[in-house]
Amino acid sequence: MSKVIIAIAASCLTMLMATVASASYYSGKGVIANCGSDATYDNGWCAGYLGSWADGDIDMVRRKACIPADTSIGTLKKVLMDYAEANPLDVENMSGGELLQRAFSRKWPTDSIDDTVSEIYRKTC
Numbered sequence: 212m213s214k215v216i217i218a219i220a221a222s223c224l225t226m227l228m229a230t231v232a233s234a235s236y237y238s239g240k241g242v243i244a245n246c247g248s249d250a251t252y253d254n255g256w257c258a259g260y261l262g263s264w265a266d267g268d269i270d271m272v273r274r275k276a277c278i279p280a281d282t283s284i285g286t287l288k289k290v291l292m293d294y295a296e297a298n299p300l301d302v303e304n305m306s307g308g309e310l311l312q313r314a315f316s317r318k319w320p321t322d323s324i325d326d327t328v329s330e331i332y333r334k335t336c
Contacts, residue, residue: 242307243295246288261287264311276315290318
């Protein structure tokens with residue numbers, strides 16, 4: 212019986228540690244390092260991160276930033292890198308997702324403060 216309890220406790224601890232470790236995924240510094248690199252792999256990683264972040268929850272993104280539908284990955288990268296250069300403390304202190312959200316919402320602000328409607332961006336952009 213005690214082996215079962217130990218196994219359950221170890222499983223719970225492992226799941227808790229995995230949840231805590233994955234809460235912020237990438238740091239702002241890590242994202243900027245990859246996106247600012249000349250290496251082909253890093254550029255591919257950056258394009259994948261920017262694209263998947265923007266596509267991952269487009270309603271949430273667009274409620275806080277009115278990113279035009281035809282915006283390219285290159286434009287997203289430029290906006291991010293320009294923001295990072297102008298705001299080095301944010302790069303140091305934010306997660307990658309927070310940094311992207313801040314950069315994009317400053318570039319493409321929305322007038323709306325209501326983020327409760329799923330398609331609010333269509334009404335505010």
